[in-house]
Amino acid sequence: MKTAIVFFVLLVLYGLTFSVSVHAGVFDCDENHKCRPGLKCEDGQCVTRLDCPQRGIPEVKPGCRLETVVDSRDCPKTVVVCDKQ
Numbered sequence: 001m002k003t004a005i006v007f008f009v010l011l012v013l014y015g016l017t018f019s020v021s022v023h024a025g026v027f028d029c030d031e032n033h034k035c036r037p038g039l040k041c042e043d044g045q046c047v048t049r050l051d052c053p054q055r056g057i058p059e060v061k062p063g064c065r066l067e068t069v070v071d072s073r074d075c076p077k078t079v080v081v082c083d084k085q
Helices: 002-026
Strands: 039-042 045-048 064-070 076-082
Touching: none
Parallel strands: none
Antiparallel strands: 039 045, 064 076
């Protein structure tokens, strides 16, 4: 059952990644030619940066949550954050 859930989640993420990469060109750069993390400005449009690693979903233990942070290369990264109890 756990394998089926993991497969389903990965399948959904693949679909979302594909749809975002297909439609990534619809985002306009801001007035300073900047885009949100993971994107770069090309000809006035924000497009996916190929030098950012693919994002996956790490295993989340009870009492923990996923958060998106920006690394030193301005690429988004998913991390597990656990509250101290």
